Amino acid sequence: MTRRTPPRPVDVETLFPELRPLRREAVRLHPRAGRPSREDSSVGGPLLWPADEPWPVCDGEHYERNGNTPYEGEVRLVPVVQVHSGDAPGIPFPQGCDLLQVLWCPYDHDEVRCPLPRVYWRSARAVDAVEATPPPHAEAPAAYVPHPCAVHPEQVTEYPGQDLPEELFDALGGRFDQLEQETGWHYQYHLAQAPGIKLGGYPGWTQEPVWPECGWCEQRMDHLLTVASWEYDGASWRSWLPVEDRPTVDGGEPWCSEQGRAAQNPAGLMLGDSGGVYVFECWSCPERPVGHWFDCP
Ligand SMILES: [Zn+2]
Numbered sequence: 001m002t003r004r005t006p007p008r009p010v011d012v013e014t015l016f017p018e019l020r021p022l023r024r025e026a027v028r029l030h031p032r033a034g035r036p037s038r039e040d041s042s043v044g045g046p047l048l049w050p051a052d053e054p055w056p057v058c059d060g061e062h063y064e065r066n067g068n069t070p071y072e073g074e075v076r077l078v079p080v081v082q083v084h085s086g087d088a089p090g091i092p093f094p095q096g097c098d099l100l101q102v103l104w105c106p107y108d109h110d111e112v113r114c115p116l117p118r119v120y121w122r123s124a125r126a127v128d129a130v131e132a133t134p135p136p137h138a139e140a141p142a143a144y145v146p147h148p149c150a151v152h153p154e155q156v157t158e159y160p161g162q163d164l165p166e167e168l169f170d171a172l173g174g175r176f177d178q179l180e181q182e183t184g185w186h187y188q189y190h191l192a193q194a195p196g197i198k199l200g201g202y203p204g205w206t207q208e209p210v211w212p213e214c215g216w217c218e219q220r221m222d223h224l225l226t227v228a229s230w231e232y233d234g235a236s237w238r239s240w241l242p243v244e245d246r247p248t249v250d251g252g253e254p255w256c257s258e259q260g261r262a263a264q265n266p267a268g269l270m271l272g273d274s275g276g277v278y279v280f281e282c283w284s285c286p287e288r289p290v291g292h293w294f295d296c297p
């Protein structure tokens with residue numbers, strides 16, 4: 001089954017031509033509970049991991065959250081996202097690579113206190129013998145270990161929400177308000193950027209943007225992946241909840257139906273208070289340095 005974002009309720013670029021140069025394409029992964037195989041693109045699923053490469057571990061410093069005492073010693077990273085290039089239109093895979101794997105250490109790290117992501121690019125064909133994906137440590141905080149989900153990738157167009165430049169917000173704010181009064185559509189919640197787990201596009205910030213800078217070229221890094229706790233909230237569902245997940249009862253709200261509820265938190269993640277982890281890379285530097293940030297409402 002596919003997942004399709006409903007057609008945009010208004011034509012953003014006709015109403016606000018100033019936004020046209022800021023358009024970006026993102027790939028919503030639309031994770032839903034499932035049993036992906038290691039060959040599949042997935043969220044929280046088994047990985048196509050080469051047997052001759054040790055499973056990655058973290059020996060960094062871990063912090064306690066909500067009474068979860070960090071595991072002492074090396075922690076096995078847990079799979080977050082595996083995506084084949086064919087499922088990620090528009091995402092610039094490095095030459096020779098067609099598989100993206102993102103894992104993270106499921107404990108709080110450093111000053112932003114969030115799971116520590118790691119990014120691997122590889123060629124699926126080059127993986128010969130496959131290492132079985134190990135289970136997470138029994139003590140790992142459940143809210144940081146995504147449940148296995150099948151994905152239903154879909155490319156969507158986004159415009160900046162929190163990333164809207166201040167001078168443009170000053171210029172457009174009055175017209176955003178007018179549109180909302182006339183139609184009920186709120187630019188930031190309904191028209192700007194897709195909620196949920198996605199590749200590319202604009203990060204799904206819940207606070208002010210914090211773009212990491214590349215340590216090599218000193219430019220702002222590129223957004224690779226947003227791992228959001230929820231696929232929609234009480235506002236964003238109105239325009240972003242896929243057609244297939246909408247309640248069958250006319251006028252119902254999504255949490256009134258089983259499909260709607262299943263679509264909200266399929267991976268069972270709770271990052272802080274329903275926040276997100278944002279993974280960045282520098283696509284100008286061949287080393288592709290990685291950065292990350294975390295925020296929550
Ligand atoms: Zn760690």
Ligand SMILES: [Zn+2]
Nearest residue numbers: 214217282285
């Ligand atoms: Zn760079």
